[in-house]
Amino acid sequence: MNIKNTVLELLEEICQDDVVKENLDIELFEEGLLDSFGTVSLLVGIEEKLGIHVGISEFDREQWSTPNKIITILENWA
Amino acid sequence: MIPYSSFSFFMILAVLLIPIIVLGYKEKRSMVYNSFVHFVILLLAFISEVNQFVSFIVYIFWQVILVNWYVSYRKEKNESGVFYAVTFLSIVPLFITKLLPVFEIKNAVGFLGISYLTFKTVQMIIDIRDGALKTLTLKEQLAFLLFSPTISSGPIDRFKRFKKDIDTIPTKEEYRLLLYQGINKIFLGFLYKFIIAYMIDDRIIETPFIQGDTPLATFIYMYAYSLYLFFDFAGYSAFAIGASYIMGVKTPENFNMPFMSRNIKDFWNRWHMSLSSWFRDYVYMRFVFFMAKKKWIKNRHVISYIGYFLLFLLMGIWHGMELHYIAYGLYHAALMISFDYFERMNKQFNFWKKNKVTDVVSIIITFHVICFGFLIFSGRLF
Numbered sequence: 001m002n003i004k005n006t007v008l009e010l011l012e013e014i015c016q017d018d019v020v021k022e023n024l025d026i027e028l029f030e031e032g033l034l035d036s037f038g039t040v041s042l043l044v045g046i047e048e049k050l051g052i053h054v055g056i057s058e059f060d061r062e063q064w065s066t067p068n069k070i071i072t073i074l075e076n077w078a
Numbered sequence: 079m080i081p082y083s084s085f086s087f088f089m090i091l092a093v094l095l096i097p098i099i100v101l102g103y104k105e106k107r108s109m110v111y112n113s114f115v116h117f118v119i120l121l122l123a124f125i126s127e128v129n130q131f132v133s134f135i136v137y138i139f140w141q142v143i144l145v146n147w148y149v150s151y152r153k154e155k156n157e158s159g160v161f162y163a164v165t166f167l168s169i170v171p172l173f174i175t176k177l178l179p180v181f182e183i184k185n186a187v188g189f190l191g192i193s194y195l196t197f198k199t200v201q202m203i204i205d206i207r208d209g210a211l212k213t214l215t216l217k218e219q220l221a222f223l224l225f226s227p228t229i230s231s232g233p234i235d236r237f238k239r240f241k242k243d244i245d246t247i248p249t250k251e252e253y254r255l256l257l258y259q260g261i262n263k264i265f266l267g268f269l270y271k272f273i274i275a276y277m278i279d280d281r282i283i284e285t286p287f288i289q290g291d292t293p294l295a296t297f298i299y300m301y302a303y304s305l306y307l308f309f310d311f312a313g314y315s316a317f318a319i320g321a322s323y324i325m326g327v328k329t330p331e332n333f334n335m336p337f338m339s340r341n342i343k344d345f346w347n348r349w350h351m352s353l354s355s356w357f358r359d360y361v362y363m364r365f366v367f368f369m370a371k372k373k374w375i376k377n378r379h380v381i382s383y384i385g386y387f388l389l390f391l392l393m394g395i396w397h398g399m400e401l402h403y404i405a406y407g408l409y410h411a412a413l414m415i416s417f418d419y420f421e422r423m424n425k426q427f428n429f430w431k432k433n434k435v436t437d438v439v440s441i442i443i444t445f446h447v448i449c450f451g452f453l454i455f456s457g458r459l460f
Contacts, residue, residue, distance in 0.1 A: 044367065057211070
């Protein structure tokens, strides 16, 4: 399964803004696109669509701040 | 002796920190000496109240046993019931402490800083449950719990972040910067707590006019008290963070210009940040995650609103079980829910456009709304 496309689709749906597909280095939290509710939706989506379980304790706003960073983390998820 | 509240405390602290600074410049750290410093500061904090000291010791034993047992249990099994039971048991001492004043019973369980220690322990238990924290030595746990600069009122650190700091010794350059920032923060604390907050209290709040029972007095009190609360607590936080830095630990910030918030959500990312992010991560997000997975409630906004309600109710109760604290929590829950609704409507119809003027107006409105919250919090109304 393509992690990149799945993540981008999830982000577009959650942020309700297609800018996340155009600018993959956009700061999701600083720009107000993602908040804690969005974060949870993202984690639930990742688990349902990709089968990767990311606990809330493992989610760090600074490390997961842009679409590109999120994709990279998930692609390297052990 | 309450930490950071008297001249003699600062003098003792300064002397205790000298060897740490000397070692820091040599890129060294002595665990033995650091433990000695923590021991002295804790002793100072509790020495005048022997029963507090006893409660403190018993409490630490209790939490250490619970967490250690849970970490070894979690290696074998992961029952939800056990997790809830352990969490409950670790909250019991705090719960009793908060409940006793309601019945006007003398509090023999509580001690200075009990709620902040409870935040740290519950955090560890939840991280163990999540599998984010797999091993934990007694030494690490005690170092985290007994870290003395933040013992009385936070800021609340995170175990993983804290561990990274105590496991790495800063280079000479890094330490010089930490020391510089630390001293800077401590002096900022003097300005905030002992000059600005003191003046507001002495010259405004404690005057006979403001203490009088007139609407105008209450109105002025509302703003004075809000500013006092900020400068007093931000000042304390600056001391705690500054002292942590000098000891090589980058304790997280607590305030980021809260009176410049553009809305209530923004405010909670700027006010008492270590507490609000704790509640965000360990109450709100977990609740929403749980509900989203179970799919008991279809409407995602309803889930989020119940989450806010739960978060702020708990935060209110945490301050104390008196009515005005609970009302304060509910007030903020209502604000967060209303703002969320407003934000969504605005995304759709865009009636409140974002520009310089609306930004300024938003900051002014938010400021007054926040101050009214603190008036409730102060207990002056009821």
